[in-house]
Amino acid sequence: MISLHGTVAVGEFSRQFSLDVGNEIVGVFGANGTGKTSLLRTIAGLCPLGEGELIANGVMVDAPAKHLFVQPELRNIGMVFQDHSLFPFMTALDNAAFPLTMRGVKRNAARKLASEMLDQFGVANVAQQLASTLSGGQSQRVAIVRALVGSPQAVLLDEPLSAIDDESRESVRNQIREHLDRLAVSAIVVSHDRADLDHLCSRIENYTR
Numbered sequence: 001m002i003s004l005h006g007t008v009a010v011g012e013f014s015r016q017f018s019l020d021v022g023n024e025i026v027g028v029f030g031a032n033g034t035g036k037t038s039l040l041r042t043i044a045g046l047c048p049l050g051e052g053e054l055i056a057n058g059v060m061v062d063a064p065a066k067h068l069f070v071q072p073e074l075r076n077i078g079m080v081f082q083d084h085s086l087f088p089f090m091t092a093l094d095n096a097a098f099p100l101t102m103r104g105v106k107r108n109a110a111r112k113l114a115s116e117m118l119d120q121f122g123v124a125n126v127a128q129q130l131a132s133t134l135s136g137g138q139s140q141r142v143a144i145v146r147a148l149v150g151s152p153q154a155v156l157l158d159e160p161l162s163a164i165d166d167e168s169r170e171s172v173r174n175q176i177r178e179h180l181d182r183l184a185v186s187a188i189v190v191s192h193d194r195a196d197l198d199h200l201c202s203r204i205e206n207y208t209r
Contacts, residue, residue: 001020001021001022001023001055001056001057001058001186002019002020002021002043002054002055002056002057002154002186002188003019003020003021003053003054003055004017004018004019004039004042004043004049004052004053004054004055005017005018005019005052005053006049006050006051006052006053006054007049007050007051007052008035008038008039008042008047008049008050009047009049009050010035010038010041010042010047013033013035013038014050015034015035015038017035017039019039019205021186021187021188022186023184023185023186024186024187024202024203025177025180025187025188025189025200025201025202026186026187026188026189026201026202026203026204026205027188027189027190027191027197027198027200027201027203027204027205028188028189028190028191028204028205028207029190029191029192029194029197029204029205029206029207030206030207030208031208032192034207034208035207036158036190036207037082037158037190039188039190040079040156040158040188040190042054042062043056043077043154043156043188044072044075044077044079044156045061045062045069045070045071045072045075045077046072048062048064048069049062049063049064050064051064051065052064056075056077056153056154056186057075057076057153057154057186061075073102075154076150076152076153076154077152077153077154077155077156078099078146078147078148078149078150078152078154078155078156079147079155079156079157079158080140080143080144080146080147080156080157080158080160081143081158082158082159082162084136084139084140084142084143084163085143086131086134086139086142086143086146087131088130088131088132089130089131089132090130090131091127091128091129091130091131092118092123092126092127092128092129092130092131092134092138092142093111093114093115093118093127093128094111095131095142095143095146096114096115096117096118096127096142096145096146096149097110097111097113097114097149098146099146099147099149099150099152100113100114100149100150103150113149114145114146114149115127117145117148117149118141118142118145120175121141121142121144121145121172121175122141122168122171122172123138123141123142123145126138126142135163136163137163137164137165137168139163140160140161140162140163140164141164141172143160144157144160144172144175144176148176148179148180148183151183152183152185153185153186154185154186154187155180155183155185155186155187155188156187156188156190157176157187157188157189157190158190159190159191159192160176160189160191161173161191161193161196162191169196173196173199173200176200177199177200180200189201
């Protein structure tokens, strides 16, 4: 479960949010500048709350008034970033396996699990390429694998299909939905494409300025 009631403040941006997500896939839709990405980054622990409280997976992870802030690596949240944010001088496989190795999974076992999921998302053929050499669509698929591979307790996806070509879009959407259904955790999907949200999500929150 994710429960955020408070102020998300990043730079000059500040907005009050009230959001509760159970074991479901919730879409977040709205115009640019309404704080969708800032919301996800705050839940992931990359930006602290301005005020209020954030509970993730049954644990309070951010409460400024209580001087409480849990570091992102301890939240067990998988995230797909809008710019993919792969490590450029690591291979696609090592990028995908990174969350597992950070949690102490032995390198060979982590790479095996990541390799299997790269294959499911159609990018096994680029597993040994450096991330800096991948196309936008390939990078996005690797980023999706990285977010899902470690069986996280919550998943955040920021424009997860923006670089996927039209021919592959439905297949990748189906793969994401299948994995999220299997995980049965709280998931939030941000997208400017309402069709993607309608396909992926059980409900949609619409934020206006």
